[in-house]
């Protein structure tokens with residue numbers, strides 16, 4: 409285990425099992441449809457590619473890059489659109505794929521953006537949901553794990569751009585971010 413990690417919250421096997429379950433739920437929800445599945449960079453890249461392989465049927469994929477955490481463990485409060493999707497989503501069924509919903513600000517921003525563009529439906533799949541940290545209302549339709557209000561890293565989630573490549577999700581030792 410990486411030395412900066414206090415404890416592993418979800419192992420690679422537990423994440424794989426959650427991806428299989430969510431893949432089934434999504435396959436059923438979109439049976440006969442071709443959703444536009446939009447991964448939210450950068451955190452959701454690992455989850456997006458894993459879950460897509462558990463969904464039956466056709467899908468189109470795209471990515472959007474937004475950011476609101478600038479190196480720290482708390483949201484700046486402002487969501488910046490760094491890179492937009494290339495797909496025309498008017499009349500389409502959109503599935504947003506997130507690694508984590510924390511304050512809800514990022515998800516609220518994306519839900520409003522895609523609604524304004526005339527999507528037929530916009531649903532959300534998140535691996536992690538942190539309800540105790542919610543500041544802005546933003547609900548997900550497909551949820552991997554409901555997590556405690558702690559700062560998590562691994563499997564896409566970073567602190568200061570580090571730890572994204574850990575194969576598990578862990579709690580970062582508080583001294584790592586309090587010393588910086």
Ligand SMILES: O=P(O)(O)OC[C@H]1O[C@H](OP(=O)(O)OP(=O)(O)O)[C@H](O)[C@@H]1O
Nearest residue numbers: 449450451475476477510511512513514
């Ligand atoms: O619910 P919120 O408080 O808005 O937090 C959730 C968002 O924060 C993280 O992204 P971040 O802005 O850190 O960018 P990154 O994915 O590139 O790390 C995460 O990937 C979510 O998109």
Ligand code: HPA
Nearest residue numbers: 510558559560561565566
């Ligand atoms: O717990 C978290 N860890 C990493 N990035 C995040 N972005 C929002 N919440 C988190």
